[in-house]
Amino acid sequence: MPSRVAIALQRLLAPALALCLLATPPHTPAQQQPTTPQQQDESDEVVRVSSQLVQTDVMVFDKSGKFVDGLKPEQFELKVDGKPQPVLFFERIEAGTVDEDAQLAAARGLSRPGSPGSKVGPLPLDRGRSVIFFADDLHMAPASVHSIRRTLLRFVDEEVGQNDEAMVASASGSVGFLQQFTDNKAVLRAAVGRIAPRPTSLTDMERPAMTVSQAVAIDRNDRQVIDYYVEALQREMMRLPRETAEQMVRTRADSMLRQTAQVAVNTLASLESIVRWSSPVPGRKILFFVSDGFVSNTRDGVVRDRLRRVADAAARSGVVIYSLDAQGLRTNQPDSSSEVAFDPSGRLSASQLGETSLMQSPLYELAAETGGRALLNTNTLNRAVTGALKETARYYLLAWRPEGEEGRGNPKYRKVEVSVKERPELKVVVRRGFLSAPPPDPPPSKRDKKKQQQEAASPDGGAKSEIERELRAAIKAPFPRTAIPTSLSLGYVSAPNNSVVLSASVELDAEEVRKVAGAAAAPTKTDIDIAAIVIDEKGNVVKGLQQEWAVAHEAKSKGLAYTYNFALPPGLYQVRIAARIRRDGRTGTAAQWAELPDVTKGGLALSSIFLGERTSADAAPGEKPGVPIENVSLNVARRFARTSWLRFATYIYNAAAPPDVALQVQVFRDDQPVFTAPLTKVRHEGLPDLTRLPYAAELPLSTFPPGRYVLQVTAIDRATKALAVQRTRFDIE
DSSP, X not given: OOOHHHHXXXXXXXXXXXXXXXXOOOOOOOOOOOOOOOOOOTTOOSSOOSSSOEEEEEEEEOTTSOBOXXXXXXXXXXXXXXXXXXXXXXXXXXXXXXXXXXXXXXXXXXXXXXXXXXXXXXOOSSOOOEXXXXXXXXXXXXXXXXXXXXXXXHHHXXXXXXXXXXXXXXXXXXXXXXXXXXXXXXXXXXXXHHOOOOOOOOOOOOSSOOOHHHHHHHHTTOHHHHHHHHHHHHHHSTTOOHHHHHHHHHHHHHHHHHHHHHHHHHHHHHHHHHHHHTTTSOSOEEEEEEESOXXXXXXXXXXXXXXXXXXXXXXXXXXXXXXXXXXXXXXXXXXXXXXXXXXXXXXXXXXXXXXXXXXXXXXXXXXHHBTOOEEOSOSOHHHHHHHHHHHTSEEEEEEEOOSOOOOTTSOOEEEEEEEETTOTTSEEXXXXXXXXXXXXXXXXXXXXXXXXXXXXXXXXXXOSXXXXXXXXXXXXXXXXXXXXXXXXXXXXXXXXXXXXXXXEEEEEEHHHHHHHHHTSSSTTEEEEEEEEEEXXXXXXXXXXXXXXXXXXXXXXXXXXXXXXXXXXXXXXEEEEEEEEETTTOOEEEEEEEEEEOOGGGOSOXXXXXXXXXXOGGGSOTTOOSOOOGGGSOBOSSOEEOTTSEEEEEEEEESOOSSOOEEEEEEEEETTEEEEEOOOEEOOOTTOSOTTEEEEEEEEEOTTSOSEEEEEEEEEEETTTTEEEEEEEEEEEO
């Protein structure tokens, strides 16, 4: 019996694909070494303070800036709070690889991949980098915002690789729903577009103008700066006593510094939240903190305390911070957009000259405390980002046993020092410290209190049952739940009425479901509750459904699959699926993005690429490999055996009449082509609608090593010279 996915795929594609012959292009993929999938315990931390071991990552460079390879554990000297510590674990790690996860797990003595007690399914066969761009839009001038937008867009287009995941975040929260890890470049571009100049939070309207650096100088009792503002005030108010005028100047400066500190705390609180939130993402994450800078050395020390909280969060979450000055190369001279006080006497010049170092001080501190670097005073931010990613590709992992811990309410900041013995010329980059215990949570904000009150008033949040509440909680979770291994595949086509139909196929691991049935008294079927929502790029739920799925267990299939179709307008959407076994409450979730084009505007376009699989068991003896693709079930998980054939289908829209379209198929691994088929002319004879040209083909996978690949289909309209490209991922096991 065909699955519901196969039936839905037939209804979606069969009318056109029945007229299209399957092509089987020959290929000779490049030889590559197979890799082994690994797993990572979802509770892992790159630096974990516990009764066992504490870890820290270390980079060592020579005078020319090259990574020093081949160092041994006995060559390192480790000190914590000035006391030497023995290195109990040592490993050289290649970041962004499957081995990184295994090495980090080994350092903690955690269960090996595939062992009993593993909490998550297999990771992708090929790993990439995890990169976060945090735009401090609370401290960026309009010119800086436009500059960093260009840098980020260039990074997305040129640097985000096949296996990378990136996230764009902002201090103000303006990125909104798009602030999440993804490999979808359309999502990242949309997130960059959300970064915009923010109005200044300072309310100082007095004259002459006072800058933050001048307020700091007044707070530090700089007599020249104080005298300048006192005399200006006395000229305006001639009978004002000097003592009163000086007190007014100091009050003005103090008010400015308090406002500045509050904005800085808001920025660092947002940064800390993002860093801690990223903890479940395996491996080391690189975070680029982009800002015009701010003042950190306030008298009450609240900003410095927040900096240490960020450093501790980075240590526990495996985040290295590289800070970037959004203004680039500074001249220490105010530009035309800056309002500055007229100062022919030159008494304010000293504070202006020191403004750059004052504002950049927290940028240096953030980088130094988290094992990164401050990339400042350069107008080539793109090169700085690229260089940072290269230099963080390799590092050493050191672990030691702490002497003792302190209570959660009284955390102590532990200072870490690492050097290479008898090699003073080497530069060692290491996290400078961490808190001995997680810091206490800050008091809830007014917004959080209001939300808590609303939830208390309506415990079910509008949900009608416990099942619905649990499904909603699962579907809102920021990271996948894997108690039931769940796969999701999205694909879209343009319907004859020019509407776009998005097909969401979900598949559950049948073996896990059968285990539940086997433990039941009547193992004939399992009741599974399914919920799905479609969210637009603003975070609004535009479609949703919930239903019960009674799964019978006669079949011995590997996966249990179902497909849902949604008619949607063009746009960027995320589909989230949650499945819950009613008998024991276990849940699994999956999410995926899709960008639906507007094919009514004309121009060559492609539908999604639909992937199916043909095994030797699918063909009758003597049958040639050319059966219609709609007779083969859709491969939702997009994982294929090397002994099978990968089948794919797509539509070409809006080709010039009469159609003269050629199509090229390529397979990539790690952004490198490993297979390129010759151009194939798309046949159209006998098709009733020449604006929708179907194409289907299959590839034997026997010569491809196991790994993660990308299938790319390029359509070329030879009449108009137009191109359309579509890509999709798949794994070979």
